[in-house]
């Protein structure tokens with residue numbers, strides 16, 4: 001699937017293939033501290049390998065600029081029968097690709113994709129100060145379901161609230 005950034009650059013979006021793992025590792029290595037400030041490191045190869053092998057029936061999309069991975073979006077399924085159809089959403093874009101509409105597009109596309117696969121709900125947790133992420137999620141149909149006070153300890157040594165968000169499909 002093709003997407004054009006606001007600056008006109010063409011991006012390809014498709015399902016992850018095993019050969020993309022190196023590109024994913026490189027993308028995270030090239031991400032700035034700021035872009036990862038609300039994340040949960042490490043983002044090294046073993047962690048990313050666990051992601052790609054542990055999707056649990058979910059979906060992993062990659063965004064590619066020429067041959068370079070510049071974004072990933074995933075919905076993890078959970079194997080327990082009591083969590084049937086309930087996924088968890090995660091998205092990361094390289095900082096040079098922020099604020100170009102790509103996150104909004106990827107989020108919408110992955111929601112459509114998991115709906116098609118029979119998912120019933122997608123949930124997530126996000127640091128409340130991550131305003132761009134919260135905006136992207138709300139635009140894609142997520143609603144704020146709760147606030148976990150001081151549930152994230154930032155690298156700057158301050159506690160931040162986390163928002164619980166969900167989208168019932």
Ligand SMILES: CC(C)(COP(=O)(O)OP(=O)(O)OC[C@H]1O[C@@H](n2cnc3c(N)ncnc32)[C@H](O)[C@@H]1OP(=O)(O)O)[C@@H](O)C(=O)NCCC(=O)NCCS
Nearest residue numbers: 035091092093098099100101102103104131132133135136
């Ligand atoms: C969060 C993220 C996926 C968003 O993707 P993106 O492509 O930059 O987002 P988009 O360009 O599609 O949309 C950003 C929206 O947030 C708004 N926004 C950007 N910065 C903002 C800020 N500081 N305050 C409020 N809104 C802001 C933009 O105006 C835009 O809204 P609009 O479409 O109504 O104008 C991306 O920034 C990212 O990967 N960040 C680093 C990793 C991360 O934090 N992941 C999520 C939590 S783990």
